[in-house]
Every structure is written in C-alpha cells, then in structure tokens.
Amino acid sequence: MSAAGGLENALWAAKKHRCSCVQLFVTNQRQWKRTPLENDEAETFIRTRRETNITPAVVHGSYLINLAAPDPTTYKRSLAALADEWQRSQQINADFYVIHPGAHLGKGEKAGLNKIVTSINNVISTTNNCHCRLLLETTAGQGTCLGHRFEQLAEIISRVDRPELLGVCLDTCHIFAAGYDFRTPESFNETIRQFDKTIGLEKLKLIHVNDSKTDLNSRVDRHEHIGKGFIRNRGFRNFLTDPRTRKLPFILETPKGLSPGRRNLDMLNLATLRRLAK
Numbered sequence: 480m481s482a483a484g485g486l487e488n489a490l491w492a493a494k495k496h497r498c499s500c501v502q503l504f505v506t507n508q509r510q511w512k513r514t515p516l517e518n519d520e521a522e523t524f525i526r527t528r529r530e531t532n533i534t535p536a537v538v539h540g541s542y543l544i545n546l547a548a549p550d551p552t553t554y555k556r557s558l559a560a561l562a563d564e565w566q567r568s569q570q571i572n573a574d575f576y577v578i579h580p581g582a583h584l585g586k587g588e589k590a591g592l593n594k595i596v597t598s599i600n601n602v603i604s605t606t607n608n609c610h611c612r613l614l615l616e617t618t619a620g621q622g623t624c625l626g627h628r629f630e631q632l633a634e635i636i637s638r639v640d641r642p643e644l645l646g647v648c649l650d651t652c653h654i655f656a657a658g659y660d661f662r663t664p665e666s667f668n669e670t671i672r673q674f675d676k677t678i679g680l681e682k683l684k685l686i687h688v689n690d691s692k693t694d695l696n697s698r699v700d701r702h703e704h705i706g707k708g709f710i711r712n713r714g715f716r717n718f719l720t721d722p723r724t725r726k727l728p729f730i731l732e733t734p735k736g737l738s739p740g741r742r743n744l745d746m747l748n749l750a751t752l753r754r755l756a757k
Contacts, residue, residue: 486520486571487527494531496745500728502537502577505567509542511556513563521570528572535574535728537685538611540564546598547581547591547625554594557581562602568611575685577614577648580626580635591625596638603641614648614684619656619700627657627698629677636682647678650687650732651718652703655710658696662710667717671724680723688715688729688752704733704744705751712755719756 480489482503493501506513528536541560548554561578568576581598583591599613615635620627636645651661659673660666674680690708692701706712718724733748 486524490527490531490533493533500535501533502539502730505538516567524571537575538568538573540578545581546595547583549586573611575612575614577616579616582623584623600640612646614646616648617650617653619653620698621700633678646682646684648685652689652691655691656697662714686727686729687732689732705748716755
C-alpha cells in the first residue's frame with residue numbers, strides 16, 4: 480500500500496480493503512537520496528497500527544539495493560540503504576523487512592553469495608536488540624539475480640553470523656518462474672518438501688502472492704492478476720488451504736488500478752483469494 484503523505488496512510492488503506500496485514504516502503508524505492516524518519520512519524524505509525532490492528536506490518540526494501548554489486552559505489556550505497564531501511568523498520572516496530580538478495584552481474588554465483596553474506600554480516604554487526612526479522616525474498620532468477628534456488632537462500636542464512644535474525648519471503652510468481660511448480664497437489668507437496676528439506680519451513684514467514692505472466696521455468700519476473708496468468712487459481716488454492724502455509728501472512732503485489740468495469744483491482748484480487756481460501 481502507498482505511504483504517500485505519511486507512513487500511517489498505508490495502514491488506513493489496508494484497513495479500507497479489509498486486510499489484516501500490510502506491506503509498504505519506508506523510503507522512495509527508486510532513489511538513493513532519503514530524508515530521516517522523524518520520531519513523531521514513527522510514533523504516528525505505531526499508534527495507527529494499534530488503532531487498525533494490522534499485523535504483521537512488512538517493509539519492502541528499495542529496488543536499488545544490490546548486496547552483490549561489483550561496482551564499489553553501488554555496493555557502498557546498497558550497504559548504507561540496507562542499514563538505514565532496516566533501522567527504519569525497527570523504528571516503526573515493523574515485523575519483517577524484505578529484501579531481494581542481489582545480482583552478481585557477471586562475477587559468478589559463488590562470488591555473489593559471498594558478497595551477500597558479507598553485506599548482511601556487516602549490517603548485523605551494527606544492529607542491537609533487533610526485533611524486526613530480515614526476510615530474503617525468493618527471486619525468478621532473471622539475469623544474474625541470486626535467490627532463485629532454495630539452496631542459495633539456505634547457504635546465505637547458514638553463513639550469516641546471526642541466522643536467527645533471517646527468514647524467507649516466498650513469492651509465488653518468482654518461484655514458479657524459477658522452475659518450482661505447485662499447480663497440482665502433488666507438485667505443491669514436492670515444492671514444499673524441497674523447501675523444508677533445504678531451508679526449513681520454520682524459516683518461511685511471509686508469502687507474496689502473485690500470478691505470473693510467463694510460464695514455468697521462464698526465469699522472467701512479471702506479475703499478473705490472480706488467476707489470469709500461468710499459475711491459475713489451482714496453484715493459489717494449494718497455498719491458501721494447506722495446513723503448512725494457510726496461516727501465513729499473504730501480501731498481494733499485483734498490478735494496481737481499475738478494471739474495465741471501473742472496479743478496484745486490489746479488491747478483485749483479494750476477492751479471488753478469499754474465495755479460494757474457502
């Protein structure tokens with residue numbers, strides 16, 4: 480939800496849509512420049528959250544952050560942005576802070592994973608009394624993006640100095656594009672089995688629920704409205720009804736706007752998911 484005009488506005492928007500959880504940006508996600516988060520802004524968000532009873536509150540990291548960046552300037556900015564946004568997430572008492580692991584940009588998977596681990600450890604070393612969990616988001620594997628295999632995420636988590644601070648955000652569009660099928664009960668069970676064996680289901684804290692404009696194993700990240708892409712309704716029904724996943728928070732990241740009939744697209748997608756959850 481948009482936080483334009485004040486972070487608390489994301490909470491009111493979520494309440495209007497009858498949501499129980501929300502995701503927002505705490506900075507301009509497409510600019511390095513950022514202004515400090517004032518204490519009164521954070522306090523207003525915390526107070527509004529009590530009023531709206533929205534939980535969990537999730538912060539999504541800037542799209543510019545690349546913790547595997549080979550360019551020194553981009554890498555330095557990414558580290559600073561990670562530290563700043565994680566601190567802001569703490570300041571507003573957010574439950575989770577979600578980031579994309581990073582892209583190695585030609586330096587290779589091993590070098591990229593090493594740099595991501597070093598980056599997170601660098602920020603963790605300056606973090607005290609952390610109550611906001613850092614979630615690594617699964618990716619589609621587009622270009623040189625890391626995090627499209629469960630094994631990559633497991634390696635990062637196992638190698639950081641404080642693995643208890645990390646968890647995973649699973650994006651349905653991304654894992655589908657990365658080659659993990661879940662459209663039948665059998666393929667869903669196999670994907671969940673692989674996740675549990677490789678990472679551990681106790682690390683799965685959040686699901687980004689999006690259909691995919693591209694087919695299985697396309698390695699292309701393009702979100703689509705629920706039931707309108709290649710995943711279709713049956714894949715989402717598995718996540719929404721299985722005891723291992725149905726109680727997790729689900730966040731929509733589908734395209735915003737109005738339908739041809741002038742209906743709010745968020746409301747249409749939510750209605751589809753609520754129907755499938757039954």
